[in-house]
Amino acid sequence: MQLVIKLAPEISQVKSRADVPPFTPELRRTLTALALDLHPMHPGSSDPDLTGFFYTEVADQGAAVHALGLLQQAPGVQSAYLKPRDEMP
Numbered sequence: 001m002q003l004v005i006k007l008a009p010e011i012s013q014v015k016s017r018a019d020v021p022p023f024t025p026e027l028r029r030t031l032t033a034l035a036l037d038l039h040p041m042h043p044g045s046s047d048p049d050l051t052g053f054f055y056t057e058v059a060d061q062g063a064a065v066h067a068l069g070l071l072q073q074a075p076g077v078q079s080a081y082l083k084p085r086d087e088m089p
Helices: 025-034 061-072
Strands: 001-006 053-057 075-083
Touching: 001 061, 025 061, 061 075
Parallel strands: none
Antiparallel strands: 001 053, 001 075
């Protein structure tokens, strides 16, 4: 299951080392507590509308619901949601 996280522009546009995403200390603590690693959805993009999107994988529905509750309250997170399953049209 995949969680999608949208960070606030003031966080996602902060310049950082290429291997260290620009997360706030509070968000880093939340991610560490959840044992989650966020990955950019659009690596290398300079488009401000795309640079704030990250994703992570979670094992099951229970873990996803728990993570969403914490991430949605984390400073700097504009939104977090569980990506729906891919389906045939």
